[in-house]
Amino acid sequence: MAAEHYFSELQSSKMDLGLISVHLRRCYFEFVTSRGVFSKRRLDRGTRLMIESMVLPDKGVLLDLGCGYGPIGIAASVFNPSLHVVMTDTNLRAVKLARINAKRNHVSNIQVFHGSLYDPVDEMFFDSIVSNPPLAAGFRKVIVPLVEGAYNHLNPGGYIQLVVRKSSGGKKIHDLMFSAFGSVETIARGGGYRILLSKRDRTSAVGSHSQA
Numbered sequence: 575m576a577a578e579h580y581f582s583e584l585q586s587s588k589m590d591l592g593l594i595s596v597h598l599r600r601c602y603f604e605f606v607t608s609r610g611v612f613s614k615r616r617l618d619r620g621t622r623l624m625i626e627s628m629v630l631p632d633k634g635v636l637l638d639l640g641c642g643y644g645p646i647g648i649a650a651s652v653f654n655p656s657l658h659v660v661m662t663d664t665n666l667r668a669v670k671l672a673r674i675n676a677k678r679n680h681v682s683n684i685q686v687f688h689g690s691l692y693d694p695v696d697e698m699f700f701d702s703i704v705s706n707p708p709l710a711a712g713f714r715k716v717i718v719p720l721v722e723g724a725y726n727h728l729n730p731g732g733y734i735q736l737v738v739r740k741s742s743g744g745k746k747i748h749d750l751m752f753s754a755f756g757s758v759e760t761i762a763r764g765g766g767y768r769i770l771l772s773k774r775d776r777t778s779a780v781g782s783h784s785q786a
């Protein structure tokens with residue numbers, strides 16, 4: 575039997591609920607968490623850096639891929655209520671908590687889907703994709719298709735923002751974003767984490783892929 579991880583579809587541990595209360599960009603949030611989801615005791619430092627510094631489109635659709643209990647997508651929705659936010663995760667417990675947390679933080683412009691990578695949103699296009707990516711799930715298996723798949727799921731002018739850790743695959747992800755998009759910039763850094771942003775060309779046609 576495969577070992578159980580925070581990204582496994584089913585979690586065998588008991589759902590022992592916890593609550594994280596936190597201010598982010600001067601807004602107050604409460605997140606219900608549990609054993610069996612990523613960073614259940616406190617907001618991850620990389621997640622916090624993403625929430626404090628992410629660039630949000632004025633309007634359109636934002637995807638939080640690998641949403642966990644939902645902090646990034648829910649914060650995006652609170653900061654810009656005119657966005658439609660879509661969140662996805664492979665972990666069914668995370669999906670359940672993200673739905674609970676959307677209600678708890680009074681956001682209604684959110685959809686949460688269960689599934690891997692772009693499978694649950696295959697027909698959709700986004701103005702921004704944000705993720706604190708699941709490095710533990712494997713660079714080739716998850717991070718490469720996450721970054722390369724982003725290009726074809728972004729509207730022209732749309733952008734992907736990822737949290738990376740300098741000491742753990744940060745350079746590899748930077749190089750991967752550069753080769754998929756032709757450019758990458760660091761928009762924030764702190765505590766060993768960085769937020770990397772790559773933008774899809776405004777002039778490129780939806781559905782096409784640039785060859786580096």
Ligand SMILES: C[S@@+](CC[C@H](N)C(=O)[O-])C[C@H]1O[C@@H](n2cnc3c(N)ncnc32)[C@H](O)[C@@H]1O
Pocket residue numbers: 580581582612613618621639640641642643644645646662663664665668689690691705706707708709711716
């Ligand atoms: C580092 S955690 C970040 C969770 C949350 N965004 C946060 O910042 O607290 C990565 C998340 O990606 C999910 N995940 C792992 N593999 C995935 C995949 N193939 N497709 C979608 N989500 C995945 C995990 O279950 C986990 O919740």
